[in-house]
Amino acid sequence: MISKIEKAKSIALISLMLLALFLTQWILYDGLFANHAKDYVVEYSAEKLLTIVRPQSYHISFGGLSYTRVYNQMLQERFWTELRPVVVNAMRHYTSIEDISRDDYLNMFTDLSILMKMPLHLKGETYMALWEVETTGDTLEGIYFSEILMRSGSNHSMFIYDQPNERYYRVRTEDRLHDVEAIIAAIPDEDIIEYRKISHRFSLENTVSEDYNQANYELIPFQYNYLVPQFTVGREELFESDVFSSGAQGLIQTVFGDRMDFVKRMRDVNGALILMYGYGERTLRFESSGKVVFNQKFVPSLSKELHFMEALNLAVGRLEHFGVYPEALFLADYETITDTDKGYIFYFNYKVMNYAMAKEGKSDYPVKVFVKGNQVIQVDKNVVVPETLITIQETDQLLSIDECISRNFLQMSVYYLQDKNIFTGDVNVNDYYFIIRSEIEAIDMTYYQLEGYFDDVQLLIPCWQVQIAGRVYLFDAYKGTLLKTFSLLG
Numbered sequence: 001m002i003s004k005i006e007k008a009k010s011i012a013l014i015s016l017m018l019l020a021l022f023l024t025q026w027i028l029y030d031g032l033f034a035n036h037a038k039d040y041v042v043e044y045s046a047e048k049l050l051t052i053v054r055p056q057s058y059h060i061s062f063g064g065l066s067y068t069r070v071y072n073q074m075l076q077e078r079f080w081t082e083l084r085p086v087v088v089n090a091m092r093h094y095t096s097i098e099d100i101s102r103d104d105y106l107n108m109f110t111d112l113s114i115l116m117k118m119p120l121h122l123k124g125e126t127y128m129a130l131w132e133v134e135t136t137g138d139t140l141e142g143i144y145f146s147e148i149l150m151r152s153g154s155n156h157s158m159f160i161y162d163q164p165n166e167r168y169y170r171v172r173t174e175d176r177l178h179d180v181e182a183i184i185a186a187i188p189d190e191d192i193i194e195y196r197k198i199s200h201r202f203s204l205e206n207t208v209s210e211d212y213n214q215a216n217y218e219l220i221p222f223q224y225n226y227l228v229p230q231f232t233v234g235r236e237e238l239f240e241s242d243v244f245s246s247g248a249q250g251l252i253q254t255v256f257g258d259r260m261d262f263v264k265r266m267r268d269v270n271g272a273l274i275l276m277y278g279y280g281e282r283t284l285r286f287e288s289s290g291k292v293v294f295n296q297k298f299v300p301s302l303s304k305e306l307h308f309m310e311a312l313n314l315a316v317g318r319l320e321h322f323g324v325y326p327e328a329l330f331l332a333d334y335e336t337i338t339d340t341d342k343g344y345i346f347y348f349n350y351k352v353m354n355y356a357m358a359k360e361g362k363s364d365y366p367v368k369v370f371v372k373g374n375q376v377i378q379v380d381k382n383v384v385v386p387e388t389l390i391t392i393q394e395t396d397q398l399l400s401i402d403e404c405i406s407r408n409f410l411q412m413s414v415y416y417l418q419d420k421n422i423f424t425g426d427v428n429v430n431d432y433y434f435i436i437r438s439e440i441e442a443i444d445m446t447y448y449q450l451e452g453y454f455d456d457v458q459l460l461i462p463c464w465q466v467q468i469a470g471r472v473y474l475f476d477a478y479k480g481t482l483l484k485t486f487s488l489l490g
Helices: 004-037 046-052 071-091 101-109 124-130 179-182 246-256 308-320 399-406 409-419 431-437
Strands: 057-061 066-069 094-100 113-117 147-151 156-160 167-173 195-197 220-221 231-233 263-267 273-277 280-288 292-296 330-337 344-351 367-372 376-380 385-391 440-454 457-468 470-477 484-486
Touching: 046 071, 046 308, 046 330, 057 071, 057 263, 057 470, 066 071, 071 094, 071 113, 071 147, 071 156, 071 179, 071 399, 101 147, 101 156, 113 179, 113 344, 124 376, 124 409, 156 470, 179 385, 220 344, 220 399, 231 440, 246 273, 246 280, 273 457, 308 367, 330 409, 385 457, 409 431, 409 484, 440 470, 440 484
Parallel strands: none
Antiparallel strands: 057 066, 057 113, 094 167, 113 147, 147 156, 156 167, 195 220, 231 385, 231 457, 263 273, 273 280, 280 292, 292 376, 330 344, 344 367, 367 376, 440 457, 457 470, 470 484
């Protein structure tokens, strides 16, 4: 027969075991959810968002056929500092909005004017929220702000191009909006690169039929008396034999906190290092290419619906404390995910030496953040860090876009015909010489990461990024080589 003392001892022992188990689980789950708490607090950082969502392309018309594009970051900053209040004032106090024709819009650009292009298409209601604009009208809210044009002589008007709907607007106000002449006068002479509109450069009005004459106002540099530098680059975070840099250690601490008790370390078959917290609630992956991937399990009980600006704020807030944060970061695209819990995927790009990183695919950007509910559940980063400037030789020359297209015209014409579903056997590609040029939709100087330059060294080279009929071509700006092409149409 078991004595009362032995029975009491057994009960006490079982109680201690249960308490130990409870405390273990408490420590585990307390660690998991304590880290959750700081992720779900949405605090607006308006000044930070103003640097993320802004024009990334500034075209200047000096009148007639003389144009330039401003790449200088300091000048861009000055322009936007002076012009953003003008745009905000026009949105607050406009008296009328009227449709205008494309020809009218282009004619405005031929006079002394500034054309600002946004990197993505967002409706006026989003900019109103970002710029804290309150208005009684709702007309502007539904218009996509793809471009904003301000013209000398039209100081009481602002012009908007809505690219998704192919519509052009004139926004009138009783207030004097701007002084374009004074802003343009700030452009230093030594920084001016002369441009020509595509339609003028190739005399498209006289060489193609009206069906193919796009009256294209994209600008091609006319003179090349400058060179864009090249760099060797490094990865954001390096690890050898599981030894991390101080930056990587800081990133790990940001993701997992100070307590690493339940963080497992694993190696993938491709050499990637994976850190996993608990039972996979959070993972951090370091790939040999330099890509860093963060994933977090979605917790439905902590979810709530977020509007676009709230989700963007949460995404930017996560990036601010997630390793290298490029100063010239900007929002380049986004997707809305609609399922049980609404979410957003934000695609960010950044600039090096005034030039954005080349986009290598429809959604292949160096930084991607997935926000679902009010939780950041995924971050993909592949940020390169310039290390050594490549010395420019006397023989180096930046090729024109004309030369790049001419050198690769046969290959480009094949892509063009395939994209247009033209498969007749008697096609003469020379017949498309001017037609293809007439369909140039966008031109940018960007940086492209060239793999395997020599040994394991990677190079950052300037390239022309040209969009023609829904397809993007990336050309080596020094050699004219077609580096990559992809269709935006799927």
